[in-house]
Amino acid sequence: xxxxxxxxxxxxxxxxxxxxxxxxxxxxxxxxxxxxxxxxxxxxxxxxxxxxxxxxxxxxxxxxxxxxxxxxxxxxxxxxxxxxxxxxxxxxxxxxxxxxxxxxxxxxxxxxxxxxxxxxxxxxxxxxxxxxxxxxxxxxxxxxxxxxxxxxxxxxxxxxxxxxxxxxxxxxxxxxxxxxxxxxxxxxxxxxxxxxxxxxxxxxxxxxxxxxxxxxxxxxxxxxxxxxxxxxxxxxxxxxxxxxxxxxxxxxxxxxxxxxxxxxxxxxxxxxxxxxxxxxxxxxxxxxxxxxxxxxxxxxxxxxxxxxxxxxxxxxxxx
Amino acid sequence: xxxxxxxxxxxxxxxxxxxxxxxxxxxxxxxxxxxxxxxxxxxxxxxxxxxxxxxxxxxxxxxxxxxxxxxxxxxxxxxxxxxxxxxxxxxxxxxxxxxxxxxxxxxxxxxxxxxxxxxxxxxxxxxxxxxxxxxxxxxxxxxxxxxxxxxxxxxxxxxxxxxxxxxxxxxxxxxxxxxxxxxxxxxxxxxxxxxxxxxxxxxxxxxxxxxxxxxxxxxxxxxxxxxxxxxxxxxxxxxxxxxxxxxxxxxxxxxxxx
Ligand SMILES: Nc1ncnc2c1ncn2[C@@H]1O[C@H](COP(=O)(O)OP(=O)(O)OP(=O)(O)O)[C@@H](O)[C@H]1O
Ligand SMILES: [Mg+2]
Numbered sequence: 001x002x003x004x005x006x007x008x009x010x011x012x013x014x015x016x017x018x019x020x021x022x023x024x025x026x027x028x029x030x031x032x033x034x035x036x037x038x039x040x041x042x043x044x045x046x047x048x049x050x051x052x053x054x055x056x057x058x059x060x061x062x063x064x065x066x067x068x069x070x071x072x073x074x075x076x077x078x079x080x081x082x083x084x085x086x087x088x089x090x091x092x093x094x095x096x097x098x099x100x101x102x103x104x105x106x107x108x109x110x111x112x113x114x115x116x117x118x119x120x121x122x123x124x125x126x127x128x129x130x131x132x133x134x135x136x137x138x139x140x141x142x143x144x145x146x147x148x149x150x151x152x153x154x155x156x157x158x159x160x161x162x163x164x165x166x167x168x169x170x171x172x173x174x175x176x177x178x179x180x181x182x183x184x185x186x187x188x189x190x191x192x193x194x195x196x197x198x199x200x201x202x203x204x205x206x207x208x209x210x211x212x213x214x215x216x217x218x219x220x221x222x223x224x225x226x227x228x229x230x231x232x233x234x235x236x237x238x239x240x241x242x243x244x245x246x247x248x249x250x251x252x253x254x255x256x257x258x259x260x261x262x263x264x265x266x267x268x269x270x271x272x273x274x275x276x277x278x279x280x281x282x283x284x285x286x287x288x289x290x291x292x293x294x295x296x297x298x299x300x301x302x303x304x305x306x307x308x309x310x311x312x313x314x315x316x317x318x319x
Numbered sequence: 320x321x322x323x324x325x326x327x328x329x330x331x332x333x334x335x336x337x338x339x340x341x342x343x344x345x346x347x348x349x350x351x352x353x354x355x356x357x358x359x360x361x362x363x364x365x366x367x368x369x370x371x372x373x374x375x376x377x378x379x380x381x382x383x384x385x386x387x388x389x390x391x392x393x394x395x396x397x398x399x400x401x402x403x404x405x406x407x408x409x410x411x412x413x414x415x416x417x418x419x420x421x422x423x424x425x426x427x428x429x430x431x432x433x434x435x436x437x438x439x440x441x442x443x444x445x446x447x448x449x450x451x452x453x454x455x456x457x458x459x460x461x462x463x464x465x466x467x468x469x470x471x472x473x474x475x476x477x478x479x480x481x482x483x484x485x486x487x488x489x490x491x492x493x494x495x496x497x498x499x500x501x502x503x504x505x506x507x508x509x510x511x512x513x514x515x516x517x518x519x520x521x522x523x524x525x526x527x528x529x530x531x532x533x534x535x536x537x538x539x540x541x542x543x544x545x546x547x548x549x550x551x552x553x554x555x556x557x558x559x560x561x562x563x564x565x566x567x568x569x570x571x572x573x574x575x576x577x
Contacts, residue, residue: 201397
């Protein structure tokens with residue numbers, strides 16, 4: 001079954017790799033932008049799946065790390081530090097440290113409290129972003145694409161796209177290794193029966209915190225890519241609705257599967273784009289209400305595909 | 320290796336107005352099988368949880384092998400050599416039987432901060448886990464989902480996990496509960512084999528099993544030890560008969576089921 005999952009990963013990655021060619025052939029350059037967005041949200045959703053799916057911890061503030069990664073790029077750019085070799089590591093490091101602090105506090109709670117505390121932390125950072133007038137306040141700040149050495153130029157959309165794809169492939173690969181390692185087994189054990197695991201000799205908190213930091217750092221990397229895509233970093237990235245969307249992607253695609261969240265991100269971003277377009281065509285001004293249609297779709301998936309989209313593609317048990 | 324001694328000094332635990340452990344002072348010799356009996360709600364499980372470190376006492380001290388462990392967390396105590404099985408079993412229900420034991424084995428190996436190698440292809444882990452399953456007679460069920468096992472098999476798995484790493488002190492909470500007559504006999508035989516290899520605290524309502532297995536018995540009522548002694552002492556104790564044994568089936572007649 002794990003073999004099936006890997007095959008699906010590869011299929012998806014190969015299909016994604018074909019997008020630039022297809023965009024060129026169809027003469028629809030904007031597809032490249034759209035799919036870069038898919039890839040970036042896929043990375044964020046995969047990172048969330050580590051704690052939500054495998055750790056069983058519903059973090060409702062994951063977009064905070066998307067924002068922190070973006071701010072790292074934006075702030076450094078504003079201080080004339082445009083090198084990607086600096087921006088990307090800083091984005092990962094700062095998100096990881098923030099995750100350490102947030103996790104340190106929130107992981108002492110569980111269930112509903114955990115949801116509320118992670119949400120509160122993310123909203124705190126959101127308002128912090130708004131209050132930073134030097135960095136654009138609620139408008140955010142401009143950030144050009146990160147600079148790397150000669151042949152690599154992220155201003156080239158295709159190159160940028162393949163960088164995002166490479167990061168997604170790497171995330172899936174590392175994630176897969178992680179969840180199948182001893183560490184991953186312990187993390188899932190804590191989800192299944194925390195008390196028993198502790199009595200078996202596992203200090204559960206440390207494992208969860210480590211997973212939380214890894215997930216936060218990876219999401220920070222997605223945030224750095226997101227700021228690059230938009231050439232902008234703004235507090236709206238950290239808004240709680242964005243955290244909610246990440247959860248929706250994970251659940252829609254299939255919790256605790258890593259592949260599922262990629263499908264979830266794909267479905268979400270495409271529906272967001274095409275549904276609003278279609279609705280806008282029906283009646284002007286209606287496009288922004290695309291979620292009116294999206295909501296019932298979600299309910300349908302929840303009702304009829306309990307394992308998420310991944311379960312539809314590969315019927316059988318979710319685990 | 321034949322277990323380590325345990326001593327409680329003035330241990331107390333309250334839940335609001337309920338006194339679950341009442342200034343308990345108690346000793347278990349190394350290698351002893353000490354049964355803890357008492358009516359429902361007497362505080363037996365609560366006491367085990369304080370010994371395993373899941374609950375911290377309000378007052379008093381716990382000494383394990385002469386060392387004060389009162390402030391140690393549950394995971395640290397396990398690594399010192401305290402194993403526990405649970406009332407009504409406590410498993411990783413959606414994991415395979417083998418994965419359940421793998422988790423126990425890797426936990427006892429000290430730390431599981433290994434992010435890279437696939438746990439299921441880890442030869443050392445697999446061998447140790449299989450050895451434990453074979454001893455429990457569950458090796459043929461290795462790939463089954465733990466939640467799908469029969470109740471008797473689940474009890475054996477629960478015990479197998481507690482036994483990983485050969486704990487010096489074993490805390491067993493009603494291992495016989497809910498077992499059929501045959502399964503009960505198998506469990507008694509298993510505990511007999513373990514006797515002497517570990518110090519054991521056995522909480523059990525099945526008096527036949529208790530009197531057959533125990534070196535000494537303590538009777539707990541409302542968190543207080545009203546008597547401690549050999550099975551013969553306890554059987555002869557009038558206060559115990561009144562408080563508890565009166566309701567129990569006569570010794571010598573197996574009490575199947577719970
Ligand atoms: N977490 C808790 N919160 C509040 N009260 C509790 C808690 N755990 C146990 N108690 C109470 O403490 C007392 C002792 O409970 P405990 O479970 O230790 O009894 P027991 O001897 O194991 O009973 P049984 O034979 O039914 O398993 C009971 O009155 C119980 O209601
Ligand atoms: Mg009990």
